[in-house]
Amino acid sequence: MPQRYWWNFAGGCLMMFLLACSSNPEKTVDELFAPYRGDDKPGAAVLVISEGKPLLTRCYGMADIEKGIPVTPATNFRLASVSKQFTAAAIQLLVEEDKLDYDTTLRQIFPDFPDYAKSITIRNILQHTSGLIAYEDLIPDSATVPVKDRDVLEMMKTQDSTYFTPGSAYRYSNTGYAVLAMVVEKLSGQSFAEFLHDRIFQPLGMDSTVAFEKGISEVPQRAYGYAVHADSIEFSDQSMTSSVLGDGGIYSSLNDLFRWDQALYSEKLLSAA
Numbered sequence: 001m002p003q004r005y006w007w008n009f010a011g012g013c014l015m016m017f018l019l020a021c022s023s024n025p026e027k028t029v030d031e032l033f034a035p036y037r038g039d040d041k042p043g044a045a046v047l048v049i050s051e052g053k054p055l056l057t058r059c060y061g062m063a064d065i066e067k068g069i070p071v072t073p074a075t076n077f078r079l080a081s082v083s084k085q086f087t088a089a090a091i092q093l094l095v096e097e098d099k100l101d102y103d104t105t106l107r108q109i110f111p112d113f114p115d116y117a118k119s120i121t122i123r124n125i126l127q128h129t130s131g132l133i134a135y136e137d138l139i140p141d142s143a144t145v146p147v148k149d150r151d152v153l154e155m156m157k158t159q160d161s162t163y164f165t166p167g168s169a170y171r172y173s174n175t176g177y178a179v180l181a182m183v184v185e186k187l188s189g190q191s192f193a194e195f196l197h198d199r200i201f202q203p204l205g206m207d208s209t210v211a212f213e214k215g216i217s218e219v220p221q222r223a224y225g226y227a228v229h230a231d232s233i234e235f236s237d238q239s240m241t242s243s244v245l246g247d248g249g250i251y252s253s254l255n256d257l258f259r260w261d262q263a264l265y266s267e268k269l270l271s272a273a
Contacts, residue, residue: 086196
């Protein structure tokens with residue numbers, strides 16, 4: 001029977017895997033995460049769920065090395081690209097409310113987009129087959145202000161083409177999910193962060209999960225990011241793209257992600273269709 005693993009890293013990423021059962025999961029996980037042990041190490045948190053129930057919880061290292069704060073199951077990590085599942089869920093909620101369809105085109109939602117958007121559907125964006133240009137490659141080297149989702153939307157309006165004919169190929173796209181966040185804002189009348197809070201996080205009791213906006217929201221019990229070098233560890237928490245919410249700006253903990261995991265096995269939030 002497969003098990004679901006949530007792995008949190010203080011370095012700023014979280015991964016979920018479906019793995020075969022281990023005869024000694026505690027030993028397997030402890031060995032795997034040995035490099036994260038210690039009061040001078042960026043930490044990690046692991047939750048193994050088997051048949052809908054927590055089988056193993058492990059926490060290693062520090063959420064904040066400077067303040068000596070260890071990682072716990074309540075520590076909130078930046079989810080990076082694992083945030084995209086919440087963006088997709090927000091879109092599904094709007095589809096279920098008949099506010100858009102998976103085959104609605106980008107141009108139908110944003111009439112001021114160039115002609116290429118006539119061929120890009122919501123389905124294409126969700127499935128990474130839109131061909132939208134990578135916004136990261138459009139950020140000037142001289143930029144000093146972090147990019148936000150709306151900036152990504154405006155960047156796409158200045159482009160005149162895509163990497164390929166939409167729907168004809170696969171190319172992983174952060175751009176697409178930033179654009180989807182703006183779709184949510186336009187069709188819901190709320191900010192993306194507010195929509196996630198009101199429609200997903202709050203209903204599921206994910207009280208510490210937040211789409212973080214500097215100066216607007218706070219991340220409780222936050223894990224900070226670090227760059228690990230051969231002979232040193234450097235504080236390295238944010239980048240020019242960290243403020244883009246739709247593709248990677250959500251913070252959450254093992255405790256809250258367990259609640260999310262459980263909701264996916266029911267129709268508490270989303271329909272099975």
